[in-house]
Amino acid sequence: MSQGLSPIAFLTRTRRPGRIGVTDILSWAWLILGTLAVLIPVVWAGLSSFKPAAEITRFPPTLLPRAAVQQTVPGFDAPLSLWTVDIDGQRREMAMVRRIGLKAQMVDPSNPGPPISVDVKNISPVQRLTIATENYTDPLTRFDFLTFLKNSVFVTFVATLLTLIVNALAAFALSKYRFRGEKAIFVLIISTLMIPLTVVMVPAYLVIVGVGLVDSLWGIIIPTVASPTGVFLLRQYMLTIPDELIEAARVDAASEFRIFWRIVLPLTAPALAVLAIFSVLWRWNDFLWPLIVLSSRENFTLQVGLNAFQGEFSVQWNYILAMTFLSLAPVTVVFLFLQKYITTGIAGTGMK
Amino acid sequence: MSTPKATDFGGRALDFVMGIVEAPINGFERLMGRKRMPYLFLAPNLILFGIFTFLPIAIAVGYAFTGGTGLFVSERPFVGLDNFRQLLQCEDYLRPGSCRESLFWTAIWNTLWFVGFNVAATLLVALVTALILNRAMAARGFFRAMFFYPVLLSPVVIGLIWKWFLDRNGLLNAFLQMLGVPPEIFLLDVGWSRFFVVVVSVWFHMGFYTLILLAGLQAIPKDLYEAAAIDAASPRRTLFRITLPLLGPNLLVVLILLMIRSVQIFDEAWVLTNGGGPGTANSFIVQYIYQMAFGSDLRLFGLASAASVLMGLVLLALTLIQLRLGRKMES
Numbered sequence: 116m117s118q119g120l121s122p123i124a125f126l127t128r129t130r131r132p133g134r135i136g137v138t139d140i141l142s143w144a145w146l147i148l149g150t151l152a153v154l155i156p157v158v159w160a161g162l163s164s165f166k167p168a169a170e171i172t173r174f175p176p177t178l179l180p181r182a183a184v185q186q187t188v189p190g191f192d193a194p195l196s197l198w199t200v201d202i203d204g205q206r207r208e209m210a211m212v213r214r215i216g217l218k219a220q221m222v223d224p225s226n227p228g229p230p231i232s233v234d235v236k237n238i239s240p241v242q243r244l245t246i247a248t249e250n251y252t253d254p255l256t257r258f259d260f261l262t263f264l265k266n267s268v269f270v271t272f273v274a275t276l277l278t279l280i281v282n283a284l285a286a287f288a289l290s291k292y293r294f295r296g297e298k299a300i301f302v303l304i305i306s307t308l309m310i311p312l313t314v315v316m317v318p319a320y321l322v323i324v325g326v327g328l329v330d331s332l333w334g335i336i337i338p339t340v341a342s343p344t345g346v347f348l349l350r351q352y353m354l355t356i357p358d359e360l361i362e363a364a365r366v367d368a369a370s371e372f373r374i375f376w377r378i379v380l381p382l383t384a385p386a387l388a389v390l391a392i393f394s395v396l397w398r399w400n401d402f403l404w405p406l407i408v409l410s411s412r413e414n415f416t417l418q419v420g421l422n423a424f425q426g427e428f429s430v431q432w433n434y435i436l437a438m439t440f441l442s443l444a445p446v447t448v449v450f451l452f453l454q455k456y457i458t459t460g461i462a463g464t465g466m467k
Numbered sequence: 468m469s470t471p472k473a474t475d476f477g478g479r480a481l482d483f484v485m486g487i488v489e490a491p492i493n494g495f496e497r498l499m500g501r502k503r504m505p506y507l508f509l510a511p512n513l514i515l516f517g518i519f520t521f522l523p524i525a526i527a528v529g530y531a532f533t534g535g536t537g538l539f540v541s542e543r544p545f546v547g548l549d550n551f552r553q554l555l556q557c558e559d560y561l562r563p564g565s566c567r568e569s570l571f572w573t574a575i576w577n578t579l580w581f582v583g584f585n586v587a588a589t590l591l592v593a594l595v596t597a598l599i600l601n602r603a604m605a606a607r608g609f610f611r612a613m614f615f616y617p618v619l620l621s622p623v624v625i626g627l628i629w630k631w632f633l634d635r636n637g638l639l640n641a642f643l644q645m646l647g648v649p650p651e652i653f654l655l656d657v658g659w660s661r662f663f664v665v666v667v668s669v670w671f672h673m674g675f676y677t678l679i680l681l682a683g684l685q686a687i688p689k690d691l692y693e694a695a696a697i698d699a700a701s702p703r704r705t706l707f708r709i710t711l712p713l714l715g716p717n718l719l720v721v722l723i724l725l726m727i728r729s730v731q732i733f734d735e736a737w738v739l740t741n742g743g744g745p746g747t748a749n750s751f752i753v754q755y756i757y758q759m760a761f762g763s764d765l766r767l768f769g770l771a772s773a774a775s776v777l778m779g780l781v782l783l784a785l786t787l788i789q790l791r792l793g794r795k796m797e798s
Contacts, residue, residue, distance in 0.1 A: 138702075142599045149596065150613045152670065156632040163631060174636040175644055285512035288505035300509060307520045309786045313731045313753045314779040317760045317771050318526035321538055322519060341515035371504040372492040376485060400621035402734045403753075407761055418623040422738060425627060432631060439627045446619050454612045457619070458678060 157443075164436035167247040171433045182245035186210055188224045197224070197241040200233055208241055209233075250437035260438055262413055263420035266332060267399060267442075270416055274336045275394040279387055281340050286349035286383075287375050291361060301350075308343045312404060320407055334408045335416070339398065345390050352386035353379060392453055399446065417442045527779070530772035538768065550773035571774060573747045574755040577661075581751065582729040584665045589725055593673045594718070597680035598710070611681070615674035622671070626738025629667045630654065654740060657748040664736050664749050671735060672728070676721050683717030684710070716792065723789040727782055733757070752778055 163171060165180035185194040188210050195210035200221055209221040212230045219238055220230035254260040288294075289301050312319070319338065320329075328334030356379060364374045380387075402418045409415055415423065421442060425435050450457065495507055526540065531550055533543035558565035563572035596614060600607050617625065632638055633653040640650040653659040687710065695705045711718075733753040737743070743750035752774070760771035 142602065145595065145599055146610050150610065153613055153617060155638070156628050156670075159638045160628040160631050172636050174650070175641040176636060176638065281511045281515065284508040288508035292505040294502065294505045297505075300513070304512070304516065307516060309783070310520060310524060310779075311727075311731055311782065313733065313756070314775050314782065315520070315523040315527055316756070317768050317775060318523035318530055319519060320760070321526060321530075321768075322523055324538055326518070337515065338519035341512045341519070346512065370489070370493045371496055371501055372489055375508070376489070396619055400619075400623075402621065402623055403757075407757070418621050421623050421627065425630075425738070432634070435627060436631060439624050443620060443624050446621070447616075450612075450616060450619050454615075458611065458615055 160436050161440055164250055164433065164440045165246045165248075166250075166433060167245060168250075168431065168433045170247075171436075177242070179244055180246055181242040182247070184241045184243050186224050188222060188227050190227050195222075195224070198238040199241055201237040202231075202233065209238075211238075247433065250433045251441070254434055254438050254441075258424075258434075259412055259415070259420065260441075263415050263417045264441070266414060267417040270332055270336055270401075270405075271395055271398040274339055274398045275391055277336065277340045278342055278345055278394045279391060282342055282345035282390070283349055283380060283383065283387065284375070285341075285346050286353050287379055289346065290350045290353035291356075291358070291379065304343050304346050306343075308347075316403070316407060323408055329408060330410045330414055331408075332414060335401070335405045338404070339401075342390075342394070344393070348390055349383060349386050352383055356382050389456055392449065392457055395449065396446065399442075527772055527775060530768060531776045532769070534769045536766040536768070538766075543769065546769065550769045551777075553770065554773055554777065568770075570747065570750065571755055574750050574752045577748070577750055578730060578732065578752045580661070581665065581668075581732055582726060585668050585729045585732075586722065586725050588665060588669050589673050589676060590718075590722060592669055593676035593680055593721070596673065596677045597684055598706075600677070600681055601684040611678070614677055617671050618674045620671075622734030623738050625667065625671055626735045629663070629670075630739055633663060655745050657745060660740055660745060660748055664732075664739060667735055667739055668729075668732065672725075676725065679721055680714065680717060683714050687713045716795070719792050720789060723785055723792065727785050727789070730778065730782060730785075 162178065162180060163176075167180070167182045170177070170180065170182055184197045186197055187194045191210075191212070195212065197208055198211050198219075198221065200207055200209045208224070209231075210224040210227075212220040212222055214220070214235065217235050218232050219235050221233050221238070222228065222230050285304070289297065323329050323334045323338070328337065360378055360382075361374055364378055369377070400418065401416070402422070405416045405419045406422070409419055412420075412423070421435070421438055424438060492507070496504055499507075529540060530543075532545060532547060533540065534546035534549060535543050537543045554568050554571050556567040557572060560566070560572065563569045563576060566572045600611055634640070635650060635652050639653070644650060651659065653663055691709050691713075692705065695709055700708070731753055732751050736749055736751060737754060740749040743754050756771045756774050756778070759765055759767045759774065
């Protein structure tokens with residue numbers, strides 16, 4: 116039968132135990148190629164971020180961060196670079212004194228005698244694995260990177276905290292009370308899901324100017340706090356909390372706010388955790404809105420700062436990549452630990 | 468003697484703060500009655516939505532009919548349909564150069580091409596991946612997580628990572644050199660840069676759509692497949708007669724969602740192509756709005772708003788289709 120070779124057969128075949136067919140091989144090839152496609156650009160940028168400035172633009176590039184080795188040789192003021200020299204089939208390491216055209220003058224670093232003239236095509240530089248930590252330390256100390264980092268952490272933390280409180284309060288009202296306009300308010304909130312920032316960014320900027328929050332971190336925190344996704348997620352979860360619990364607390368003369376704070380909120384913890392993860396990711400990665408609102412450098416968030424950096428040091432990829440990696444690291448850590456929450460949260464709500 | 472633990476202290480501090488917060492709220496409850504409490508709880512949310520979502524929508528429409536460079540509506544002269552006329556005046560819509568606002572039409576055509584290729588490519592890749600992951604694969608969780616990872620990264624980070632990968636001295640050129648192909652500056656070539664904007668977009672978002680399609684696939688009853696196996700149906704038949712028809716509604720929702728998001732392409736393309744380059748080869752509609760309103764002191768808020776309103780209408784139409792499909796799926 117030619118079924119096994121049909122181009123789409125591998126998509127539906129279920130595995131038969133103990134037999135590996137063409138379908139399995141194609142499936143695995145797709146998945147492994149896909150994984151490589153995801154990983155290679157990221158890992159390549161990561162490896163490159165450890166390369167010294169002189170090495171990063173070498174072409175063809177080396178995979179691992181390496182740098183030329185230099186050595187001080189008695190009789191010479193400046194350190195000399197080490198090269199592997201091929202003389203009459205014999206290989207040895209020598210230091211280069213100077214290079215004139217196609218000839219290089221080399222000395223033995225341990226026993227410097229008069230320099231020997233060697234053809235440049237017979238020499239190659241000695242390189243060792245070197246990690247350029249200055250790519251990471253320089254931006255933290257010399258540039259404004261630390262300010263950007265502080266701003267991003269502040270925005271992410273405060274916005275997430277406010278998002279949880281404001282939306283939990285609204286979700287509580289919409290799930291545990293019967294009141295006039297309940298349905299209309301819920302529909303109104305959910306309908307804002309349909310209005311993307313890109314459509315209202317010009318007038319939203321006007322509002323920010325009007326309330327005096329332009330070029331301020333609060334100008335990017337406050338407009339994002341009320342979240343239709345958040346209200347929806349928390350309300351659906353709170354609906355599952357039995358009303359008897361709340362009635363019992365009312366019999367004990369607890370105030371409504373105390374019921375929210377002491378009973379409903381702790382029971383909503385799993386949904387709050389999902390919303391917190393989303394909120395952290397949204398705020399940390401936010402770009403267009405901060406780009407519009409923030410104008411002075413000391414207020415830039417990490418993403419806006421990174422974008423500004425790449426305009427300024429268009430050649431200094433070693434710094435740009437190191438900073439890119441510092442902003443990617445927290446997201447990667449969050450993902451490694453909370454991957455299950457995130458994927459089930461998205462599959463459950465269909466929202467990102 | 469026991470010393471107070473840090474958690475005790477934190478807990479007590481929280482109780483103290485909540486005590487202060489609670490007092491006026493409980494006062495409100497005693498004054499207004501329990502029935503009015505939900506309005507109080509909804510107030511912060513509704514006030515923020517009102518100021519930062521509903522107010523801007525109302526202003527956006529008004530803005531589109533005003534001119535000048537002033538920011539506040541009171542400083543702006545009413546110009547009627549001038550902004551829309553400026554955007555839509557064109558000898559031949561297929562040639563942006565013949566239009567009064569040629570940048571707008573360049574952006575529209577770039578966006579349309581991008582949406583077409585991006586939607587097709589993302590849908591295909593996500594569907595194939597979801598179908599494969601839906602089989603009883605070993606390490607399914609690992610692969611699902613792997614494909615999902617880029618979704619969580621910031622568009623700026625993704626733009627920079629790919630910019631480096633595609634650099635003249637980057638890994639792709641090194642690989643091509645090994646095959647004997649001369650190096651290419653991909654992002655300075657019109658065709659290649661457009662191609663890679665789509666590649667990066669697929670790379671970035673396919674994990675999200677894979678996840679949604681996978682959830683849809685897993686909702687298909689297993690006994691249908693068992694019945695097909697008893698009937699000795701071919702894999703092709705099973706795919707086209709069972710899997711795809713039952714996944715159909717899901718596919719349509721994903722398709723519309725993908726279109727809504729693709730129309731709004733900005734962040735990663737902006738970083739990757741240095742603001743839409745080479746030239747205007749990757750200048751998209753959101754970038755046009757951004758540049759008219761905020762870029763290089765043009766401050767053409769009226770024109771930008773008019774363009775926003777036009778884009779908003781397209782997105783609204785797509786959203787209404789999506790809602791209608793969603794309702795059909797539920798019933």
